[in-house]
Amino acid sequence: MSLDLLTYLFIGGSFALYIGIAIWARAGSTKEFYVAGGGVPPIANGMATAADWMSAASFISLAGLISFVGRDGSAYLMGWTGGYVLLALLLAPYLRKFGKFTVPDFVGDRYGSNLARTIAVVCTIVISFTYVAGQMRGVGIVFSRYLHVDINTGVIVGMAIVFFYAVLGGMKGITYTQVAQYCVLILAFTVPAFFLSAQITGHFLPQFGLGATLESGQSVLATLDQLSVDLGFAQYTAGKKSTIDIFFLTIALMCGTAGLPHVIVRFFTVPRVKDARTTGGYALIFIALLYTAVPGVAGFGRVNLIQEINGPQNAGTEYAEMPSWFKNWENAGLLGWNDRNGDGKVQYAAGAAFDGKKGKPAFTEERGEHGQRIASNAKADASFDSAKQPFANEVYVDRDIMVLANPEIANLPAWVIALVAAGAVAAALSTAAGLLLVISTAISHDLMKKTINPNITDKQELMYARLAAIVAICIAGYFGINPPGFVAQVVALAFGIACASVFPTLMLGIFYKRMNTQGAIAGMLVGLISTVGYMWYFVFGGGNSADYFMGISPGGFGTVGMILHFIVAVVVANMTPPPSEEMQQIVEDLRIPRGAGTAHAH
């Protein structure tokens, strides 16, 4: 069977499955819509949490990122898994005991203030929208590359599918579709990883394969270091960023992960406090299956990429002889070749082959003498540092193609490639659905019901939730079709906000009985404004990296915002009257597991 047919079959089959589950698990009440009725078994919830969490970024981008930055990628691997330890130990059991539907719900009720609730709603919506735009884009890329449809058509098909099960099924539909999506995405990630690892090292498990010794007698990592240095790149296993920057970035990613509303809400769907803890354990196992395979995939992909492009003699390959994957991705606009020394060979080394930011080619419709795509910003000179590398770099590789292109580069069977495409779509859709649900709940429950008009009935609230989900899908689709050019920076912003304002306010609400309304509001505002201000100044305001506070890049500044939040909140709380006896009793109560009941609205 041809690759096209197989891809249609895999993606079409998975879609049929998701829709089938959505019809089976329709939501009838707000409780089913918001927290799946509160009766999801922990193991299923763990899978759903893992699918919710592992987005297009984890599936498509993470291995590509590590492939290109090497050791500094550890911050993401540790940050995006270590956050679950914080969640399971510090937040999940207590939030579950408190028994609310959403994060703003907890903030609003714990601090007895609609202003606090509204700040939390704003944080939730900003975090979720920045995240969801990237997911729709991921769906579009996969569709355009494998199904040869326009990216926009891909986005619209993705919107339609999510619409179907998020709007109909609510949390109940989403939970059970996510279980299916987890199975698809984990198979799609690990099967090619096994193949790659076995092909390169003879070990099936990429976790061992990365440390294995090759025929040459060198280990994979040593080979990677060698290849990188020979071509003028930095050593793969050496860090390039400063220790303090990596340290702060890792904290921001961990606490940000623990403060993401769409992840937290998954812990409200289980019957008991005990199950909330167990959910954390299952979720991290399911996440670790993918995350521990990522460094292997990144390393093998890097070796394959360099060797396939530069050939066995490490001197470059004639463009005419380049394998089909190179031309396919070139057609998709994510690879580019600029024959700087005019020898007709494709050569890959350190440095940019194209002018402008990030060296990304701006393709025109024209073709060059070898049939390659012509870019208007091709670098004209062929200079390079001959002490460091054998030739000038002529290739642009978009990091995001590594996972998708890996099976093709390694010449794996067509069904593996089709499976990867279905997995990438599953990863993007499952996360998008979770985020859209959080947005719609924040609007219908926290804004409409709790702030604007408490008198609406359950039925009306459900209708608002569905309406909000529809509007949110349309906005997400719009961003997918017209992506803002700053998606990557905005995702850092999402983690920064979660780390500097959501995470600390939840922590204080649970562990500091004396925390009151004034302290909470002051803390959230300080965390939010300092983090957003710093990122804005350095990302959009033209700030120079030499002026970083203590050398901390914008991605890690959420940690500083969090520290400021804690300090300001505690100081303000101690200068203002303590919370009511009744509230202090409620805090005492949420620390004891017994009597959680199911999530309710009070």
Added chain:
Amino acid sequence: MSISPEQAQAYWKENLRIIVTYLAVWFVVSYGCGILFVDQLDAIQFFGFPLGFWFGQQGSIFVFVILIWMYVASMNKLDEKYDVHE
């Protein structure tokens, strides 16, 4: 709710001790081995990995999984001890 305020206090104290213990391990493994002392550890080879690199990209994740499950077990025992389980 049958538990007395003193019992609740004692339960909470033990609970905090468990959390602090596990978070100490969490910190040492990720921030200690994976970031602060990564260069020193990298001098040691571990199954073909420089040890610091291994902690940063693999080891810390395995430890995180084990930590959560040990925490779940500890808490279940504590809940039984104070009779606050469900």
